[in-house]
Amino acid sequence: MISPQTIQQILSRIDITEIIGGFVKLKKRGANYLGLCPFHNEKSPSFTVSPAKEIFKCFGCGRSGNSISFLMEHEKYSYVEALKWLASKYNVEIEETESSPEVKLQQQTADSLYILNGFAQQFFTGVLLQDEEGQNIGYSYLKERGFRGDIIQKFQLGYNPAAADAFASAAMAAQYNPEIVQKSGLVVWRDGKPFDNYRGRIIFPIHNQSGKIAGFGARIIRNNDRAPKYINTPENEIYVKSRILYGSYFARQAIDKLDECLLVEGYTDVISLHQAGIENVVASGGTSLTPDQLRLIKKYTSNLTILYDGDAAGIKAAHRGMDLAFEESLQVKLVLIPNQEDPDSYVRKHGAAAFLQLISENKKDFILFQLETSLTAAADDSNRKAQLVNQIAETISRINKAEDFTRQQDYIRRSSELLKIDENGLNTLVNKFIRERVSKFENRTAASVRDKANEIASDKTDFDEELLDLLNKDEQQERAIVRSLLEFGLKSWDEEKRVADYMLQEFVDEDMMDNKTLIHILHIYKEWYQQGLEPTARNFLYQEDQQLSTLVVSIMDFPYEVSENWKTFFEGKIPTREELYKEEVQSTLTYLKLRKIRRLMDMNQKDLERAQNQEEQIMYMQTHLHLKKMEKELMGDSGTVIMKI
Numbered sequence: 001m002i003s004p005q006t007i008q009q010i011l012s013r014i015d016i017t018e019i020i021g022g023f024v025k026l027k028k029r030g031a032n033y034l035g036l037c038p039f040h041n042e043k044s045p046s047f048t049v050s051p052a053k054e055i056f057k058c059f060g061c062g063r064s065g066n067s068i069s070f071l072m073e074h075e076k077y078s079y080v081e082a083l084k085w086l087a088s089k090y091n092v093e094i095e096e097t098e099s100s101p102e103v104k105l106q107q108q109t110a111d112s113l114y115i116l117n118g119f120a121q122q123f124f125t126g127v128l129l130q131d132e133e134g135q136n137i138g139y140s141y142l143k144e145r146g147f148r149g150d151i152i153q154k155f156q157l158g159y160n161p162a163a164a165d166a167f168a169s170a171a172m173a174a175q176y177n178p179e180i181v182q183k184s185g186l187v188v189w190r191d192g193k194p195f196d197n198y199r200g201r202i203i204f205p206i207h208n209q210s211g212k213i214a215g216f217g218a219r220i221i222r223n224n225d226r227a228p229k230y231i232n233t234p235e236n237e238i239y240v241k242s243r244i245l246y247g248s249y250f251a252r253q254a255i256d257k258l259d260e261c262l263l264v265e266g267y268t269d270v271i272s273l274h275q276a277g278i279e280n281v282v283a284s285g286g287t288s289l290t291p292d293q294l295r296l297i298k299k300y301t302s303n304l305t306i307l308y309d310g311d312a313a314g315i316k317a318a319h320r321g322m323d324l325a326f327e328e329s330l331q332v333k334l335v336l337i338p339n340q341e342d343p344d345s346y347v348r349k350h351g352a353a354a355f356l357q358l359i360s361e362n363k364k365d366f367i368l369f370q371l372e373t374s375l376t377a378a379a380d381d382s383n384r385k386a387q388l389v390n391q392i393a394e395t396i397s398r399i400n401k402a403e404d405f406t407r408q409q410d411y412i413r414r415s416s417e418l419l420k421i422d423e424n425g426l427n428t429l430v431n432k433f434i435r436e437r438v439s440k441f442e443n444r445t446a447a448s449v450r451d452k453a454n455e456i457a458s459d460k461t462d463f464d465e466e467l468l469d470l471l472n473k474d475e476q477q478e479r480a481i482v483r484s485l486l487e488f489g490l491k492s493w494d495e496e497k498r499v500a501d502y503m504l505q506e507f508v509d510e511d512m513m514d515n516k517t518l519i520h521i522l523h524i525y526k527e528w529y530q531q532g533l534e535p536t537a538r539n540f541l542y543q544e545d546q547q548l549s550t551l552v553v554s555i556m557d558f559p560y561e562v563s564e565n566w567k568t569f570f571e572g573k574i575p576t577r578e579e580l581y582k583e584e585v586q587s588t589l590t591y592l593k594l595r596k597i598r599r600l601m602d603m604n605q606k607d608l609e610r611a612q613n614q615e616e617q618i619m620y621m622q623t624h625l626h627l628k629k630m631e632k633e634l635m636g637d638s639g640t641v642i643m644k645i
Contacts (some may be wrong), residue, residue, distance in 0.1 A: 002094055007542075010092050016049055037061060066549065068082045113239075117184065117213040117216070119212070124157075137538075151275045155204070161200070164195050164199065165194055167186060185216075204219070206233070209249060215239035247282045250279065257280075260280075261305070266283055274346050295591055302330055303329045307339065327398045332366040397408070466487035485499070499581065
C-alpha cells in the first residue's frame, strides 16, 4: 500500500489543468477552461475544468470528477495506478506502508521484472531496426507481412538474433540479476551457461493496462517442424496470462469511445487491424476467455464481438468461455471470417471499409448461433436434441442479473421457437438451473439478500404524497448543507467560533437529512475536525472511495459563473457566495429545520385523526400549536416565507 504521506505529497502537487491538458486541448474562458469532451463525440466544446475547485464536468454527457478519476476513466487505471502515474509525473518517490517480508520480496521481484522487460524490449527493437541480421531477417519478414514502420514502432516489435546467447550476454553485461533474467523466461540456463529462449524469433511485447511490458510473445520465422510456432513468457509475478489481453493498452480508448470490443485470436490480427485504422481490438491468444479477461473488457464496454476463422476450429474456439461472458452481462456477438481467412489476411486483402462492412452485416447473436449450429449437427437425433435443450437452458440461466431479465426472456422465447418446444417448459428449465447454482452459494446469497433488505429498510421515510413532491428540492437543500460546510467550514462565524463549529453544533439531529451518504460525509468531516484537521472539499475529492468522491464532485459542481459582462455593462459590486457565506449557511440550516417541523406536524396530524378520546385530541392539538409557534419563530428570524411550489 502507498503510504498516506506519499499520497499527500502527490495530491499537493496536482494541477488539474496540467493533467487534463495533456489529454485534452483546453482554452481559458473566465475562471475555467473549456475543451472538447474526450468521453463522447462533440463538435462544440462543453467539457469544463475548474482549477479553483479541482474538478471537471462535461455539460454534454454529464461526466464529472477530479484529476484522479479522470485518469481512472480516460486511461482505465485503478486508483493505485493513477496515483503511481501522478507520482511518476511529479517525481514523487513512492513509500509503501509496512508489509510482510514476503509481500516486499514479491513487489521487489515485480519491479525488477518490469525494469528487465523494458531493457529487453529496447534490445530486441534495436536489433530489428539497426542490426544487419535483424534488418535482413526480422524486419524484412515484417515488411513482407505488410506492416508499416510506424506500426512496428507503435507496438515496439523486435527481433532476437539466432546466436545462442545474444540477449543473455547483453543482460549479463548490464549486470541484471541472473535469477530475475531466468524468471522472465527470456533466458534459460544449461550446464551453468545462459542461452536465449527466443533466438531467431520475432518478438511481440505484451503490455499491461499501464503500458508497462509484462511479458513477450515470440514467433519463429524459419521453418522448423520441431519448434513451436509461438513461445510466450512463463507466468511470474507480473505476467499472468489469464489477466492479460494482447493490445488492450493500445485499444482501451477506442473501445470506450466506440462502445464495442473486437476480439481476435492472434498478435498479427491486432496489429493489422490497427494499421488499417481499426483500433478497438484485442487478442485472446486463442485460449478460452477467463473471468479476469472478461472483466477487463467490461471496464470499457458491455458489447463484445468475437472475430474468428470460419472453420470448425474457429467455431469451437468461439464457444469456449462464453458462459462466463454472459455472467458478466456482456452482449456477445460473433462474426466468422469467410474463405478460410483470418482478420489479418482479410483486412490486408480487402481493406478496412470492407472489413467493417463484413462485421456489420454478419454479426450473429452468440446464443442463437450456438443453437442453430448445434441443431444442424443434432439433425433428427432426439438424444442429442435433449442434450442441446439442457445446454441452451443452462447457458441462458447465466443471464440472471435483474437488469438483464428482459434479455433473458427474449432468449427463452426465440430459443423455444427454434427448438420447437414449449416456451413455459424452457422457462421452467432455465429457472431450475438458476436455483441449482444459487443453492451452491446459499450462505453468501442469503447474506447479500439480508444486506439488501436492510439497505431498503434504512432508506424508508415517512413522507406523504405532498412531501414526496418536494423530494428533489429537499435533496438539493441537503447537498447545500454539505457544500456550505466543505466550502465555508473554516471561515469565521463570529469572534469565538468558525462556521464548522456553528454548523456541527446546530446539526445535531440526523433525522433532519434523508441521504445517508451525505450524513456519512458529515460524520467524516466531524471526525477529522475534532482531530484537529482542517478539512476542505479537497480531502474528499481524492478519496479512494470513488462513490464518495463522485458525490462530492457533484456537490461542488459549477453550473453557473458570473459573466465578465456584468463588470463591463453594470456598475456596482456584485456580492459573491464567499461574501454571503453566512446568509447561505443560515438559510440551508433554516430550511432543514422547517422541513423537520413540517414533517412532525404532518405526523402529529395523522395521530390526531387516529385519536381515541378527547384527552388525546387535546394533547395532539397542543403539540400542533407548539410546532406552529416554532415554525413562525424560525420564519421570523430568517425572513423566510414557506409556500408550496
